[in-house]
Amino acid sequence: MQKSDLDNENPTILNVSQLPSREQKKAIARHGPDSSYDHLLFSRYHSSDASSVLEDDEEYEDVFDDALDQQEIYDLISTVSDPEHPHTLGELNVVRLPDIHLTPPQGDPRGLATVLVELTPTINHCSLATIIGLAVRFRLEQALPPNYRIDVRMKEGTHAQDEQVNKQLADKERVAAALENDSLQSVVNTMLKTCVV
């Protein structure tokens, strides 16, 4: 039989519905066949629409309390594709919500903050760990404001050479040099294609 080139031929894949998402935290909306008219029956406001001059004041109440949090970081990087499988890092459980650390947790948006992301490779000799770390780092650099310090590492004990990989990922100059490399850049771009916003 022909030997596969893949590092890990048969990784465990999570279903999209199993991934942590913001919707899960909210109350589950009714969705049975009887709920087709819920918007008319149970809405807070009825169809008086003279509200253009006198605005109702509560509609936007919930948008104020949404500082950048772990879930948002997770949403940013869990959609990065794996370089060898047609799945995202979230589905492969490489990126995990509890392994994203934000300090201060929800502090002053203008002050300095640190994001630490610990990755869990699917197998401990994964040769692609560095490129995955690089893509995650690149994605965060593009998506987070400049006052965030980004730290991407392999979770302790999940990779045979984690120290070496971590060292590479922490070295700003090496990261910058890697991203100058055309072939590496194109791999990273392909991995980021699945990231929407």
Place this chain on the structure above:
Amino acid sequence: MANFKDWALQYVLSDEEPAQREIATKAAKEIESSGASRTVVGNWAASVQPWMARAQSGYDDQMDDGEDGGGSDIIARAKALGFLAGTLKALDRKLLKTDQVVFLVGFFGAMFSYDHKAGITASAKALRQLYAMRAFKPDMGVKMIEDVSKLKEDFRLQTASTRLEIYELFLSLIQNPAVSSELQHKYGSSCGFTVDLLQLCQNERDPRNLMLWFKIITVILANFSTSTEVTEEIFKAFSAYFPISLRSSATPIGITAEDLKGAVRACFSAHQHIAALTFPFLMQKLDQGDAVTVAVKVDILKTIKACVEQYENPQTSIVPYIEKIWNSLKYEVRNGEVKETIDTTLEVLQAIANKLDGSKTQRLDATLLKSYIDLVFKDCRDDLANPTYTKQAGLLLMTVITSNARAYMLESVSFVDCIRQNFQQPKSPSHTRDLVLILNSFLKARLELIRSRNQGHLEDEEQLKTEPRVHLDALFHDVYLGIWTAKANEPNSENIEILKQVTRGLALLANQQVVQQDGSRALLCSGKICSEICTLLTQCLVRGLTLSSNDNTTNDATFEEEALLALRSVVMVYTPAYEEFVRRATTEIRKRDWENASAYSLDALKNAVSQLAFVGCSQIPSAIASDTTFSNSSSPVQHFITLTTAVLDIFPLSTPGPGTEALANSYAIAGVHAAILFFRDACTAKYQPEALVSYSKSDKNWIEEFGHLPDDWLQNLRVSGDENLSALDENDPEVYRQFLKLSLYLVRHLYRTASSGTQSIWTGRILGQLADIAALVIRNLGEQLQVSCNLGLEAFNFFAGPQTQSPEQISTGPFVELLTRGVLEGLWPGAMADLYNPGGIAEKFLCNTDGLEPFLGLQSEIRASIGSILANKYKGGPSTSDPEVQTVKRVLVFWGEEIRKATTSDGTEPKIFQALNCIAMHIIAGATARQDKAVVDLIPVFKAAIGSEHANSEIVARSLGVLVKDSELLKADNHAIIRRFYKQWAYSHLAKPLYPLASPSADGASAATRYRTAILSIVSNCSFNVYEADVEPLVRLLITTLTERSGLSQRVLSQQLVSALEILVEILSNEPDALKGHLKAIIGGGMKIYEECLPENKHKAEAGGEPARRRNLIMARKLVLQVLGAVPKKFEERYLLPYSLQLQRMLGLACGDPVREVRQIARLARGNWLKVV
């Protein structure tokens, strides 16, 4: 004499088809004018002699020399023959005499053995023309076939189009009954000509020709009784093509692979005498195993099906092969994985069963069908007990048994028994699930058989009447209930899957019907069993209400949904069950404490009311007899009555203190609303919308009728029913009308109660709901009916009845005017005509500025919405109650004066004016939608008001957009009068004249700013094409708005910004070029605005300010980023490069915006700018 020779020469020399056609027509005319005299025809035929002679002399040489030698001769000769064929085409069909046709057939026929290079196409064309002549005789047809067949090997050397001609000739000859009988007479059963044909055409590959060739074969097979040897030859000829496929070609020819497959299939199924060849051949193809692809397999199966369906005499043509077919096919289902193959296989098996049943006119002996089913049964019985194959075996058996009524009657009992035995010894949970699935499919198929019983044999219905029922009756207790009880106790995911299937099965079982002796239908299950089924389902649905939030831990909503659908399907046939469901649910609702209702309770209530409405009202019940059905339960509107009266009974659930909202009450009223919504949908789905139009014939005053009814009329209807309603047939559109009548009664009842009830129960929210219900019901009534019910007046009278004639006597709580809105919303303009008497109700209402306290904002909103409807649905003129067309004009003048006063003298406080302005603008908006000319008269007032330096003028400026804002109330659904281009009209009259005043250079910067606000307010509510012509001045205004902001209050400023940015987004996506010269201002201004709109920028916008302004700030940031993000997509890089760096920095910061939605847009924008290098 005619110069045929010249014409022939001209024809030969000409290269253009029209010219050739003309010459041929000339020749034909000449022959016609001579009456086809021998000489003329002779001359005509001889006209091609020069070319023929040359050919004759060179023929032998050519044969020796091979291909070369006289290429131009061939072309000329072909053309010359084409001249003859073309003339024949143009010639009158009746003209030529028999001997002339014989001569010509002989002449052209000879070409096939004599001139293979030049003569064929023209000769084939000519022969087709000759075939169409009146003097054509069948023996000439035979001769034609024989002559053409002489082509032999040279046939395949001809071009495809020549061959097409020949195929068409063959086909028309063979399809001609006279020719075919002549052929049979001459050749007998040996059909020697067929062999020649087969030899001639055996190598055909052109798809278009193949279609004809297959057709010819089909006709031969169907019409000629060929000898076995010849049949075998024919079979070999076409079966060699099977399975046929078509290579995709760059030049499509209009024939698909499916067409070819169909044509070959038609050959196979042409006649039963090839059955002995067909079935073994197809079976052998099928049994090749993995070598056969899915597409080929499906092709084979479809071909078998076509043969089974087409062959006559099944005893000899099909029965001998059934066992072989079955033995091959069963594995396709048993071990099959592809749905398409499985489905097609089942279709074949079903087709066999139907064939063995016989046709509608000729029934076959029952033993044939029985032995077929026995064969299937024998093989499947053991598989049913084997969990790996249960599903497949069940599917096979079920399909065959429910193919037709006779098959069903023969074997259904043993099938059900067999399934039941397996239920007693299930091997695994999945085995149980599969068995339930099979049983469900069986019940579903049985339902279908009973429904379509009239389409089969006449005897079928008789047989179904005598159907044994014990085995089906027992299913509930023996099978379903047992599994339910066992699985419901351990609701793990596997068991829930089984329970879902059982739920579906219960619904199917309760729906089963039997044919009674008199031919009518009745329910199979006894009332007792139906009740038991409903109790089980009801239990699942009311569980949320009976338990507390801690106990109700199962959160699998899909099972509840299944139960919901099942219960609905049951109560539609077994009507008493719904009463029980409603009773149980309302009892549980009453038991709960609604004074301090928890969120869990409220959710449960929400679920309960919408489920009640969905189960009872989302379909129209059928009247099917059951042993316990009460006479009153069969009315199609009974469930609707049951639910609405039950809701009215429990309302109000709580009596809240003043100022607090009781959601429970609101949810209860939502039950009535839901019932009406669902039932209306059911009616519109079942009856055509025209059903309502036809009822204008009996437009009585329903409201007056209601006045004579006792107060507990609805309750009585629920308990004892009504003769008229019970007599309604579910298919009669009158059901819709009766439903609307009942709904109007409900509206009247609720309005009367609400307008005289206590304010703590009838809160603004509930009154709003009532208004929505009223609008929903009234909207569906025809204009005539609305007039005869006098609904226009009732809008202000709240159905109070004759004792309170004057509207002033109605108690008016702060929000009671909502009720007026509800009625007016649904009325046709014609039904409101009486309101517009000069000085009448409408005018008084529209000019009323009193009584807005204490709920200034809300009260004015409500009044504004009513005002907008009243001003819109106005029709003045002769023969109306306002012949001078002055009422609304006076109203507009009144409000114009109010605005003028408020913006010139210091009298009106801004807070009060804001409320009045809201009413004024909505009234004017109503008039604007129907392009009332009186609106134009207000323009000077607006101009002056906005230009004035009074504090109130800003309010007018920023609310001007209301005039063209889309509104729910002003929609065609609500019978509002909307002119198609009213926005254009309003824009050109209101906004356009303001442009010069708004330019920054104009005198009075602050006035210019307000004019700008007004323009932006209007434009942001219009679509791009409305202001397309003014993009240039508009862009200048927008740039000014982005860069200069002074002289306005913060609130107006942020609102103005939002409008400006909205318009920018529109222009960017529609006409970005207009912005090319302003990129610097847009980008610079945009960046600045973003900075200023950030909450921590305390000196401009305080964080935690009033929510409306905070909302505007967030909106502004979102829109700025949207604009900035769209810029790189619309312009070339050379325009963008200068800003790239600073923007990337700014967008980087924006990625840390405090609002998540804004951050998302910022990231997109940042991504777009990153690509600019």
